[in-house]
Amino acid sequence: MLLNANDNTAQTVAVTWEQLGWPASANVTVYDLWQHSVVGAFTAGYSAEVAIHGNAFVRVTRNN
Numbered sequence: 001m002l003l004n005a006n007d008n009t010a011q012t013v014a015v016t017w018e019q020l021g022w023p024a025s026a027n028v029t030v031y032d033l034w035q036h037s038v039v040g041a042f043t044a045g046y047s048a049e050v051a052i053h054g055n056a057f058v059r060v061t062r063n064n
Contacts (some may be wrong), residue, residue: 001057004050014047014054020060027063030054 002013017026030039030046034057038048041063048056 001055002048002050004052006052008052010049010051010054013049013050014045016045017062018055019045020061029061029063031059031061033059038059 002015004011004013011038016024017028018024022028022042027041027043028046031037032039039058046058046060048058050056
């Protein structure tokens with residue numbers, strides 16, 4: 001979950017694969033659990049614009 005705890009503005013919230021213990025070169029599929037859809041495949045990390053006090057709830061699956 002990517003959380004924006006900011007009281008004033010929407011924020012870009014990011015996670016790197018290295019923060020998850022994966023190499024930056026990992027190919028990872030991101031699935032949006034709120035929208036029930038695949039966002040895409042990413043390397044190095046993922047970021048989303050998150051509304052004030054909002055969240056992006058995603059599942060990440062390493063492909064390699």
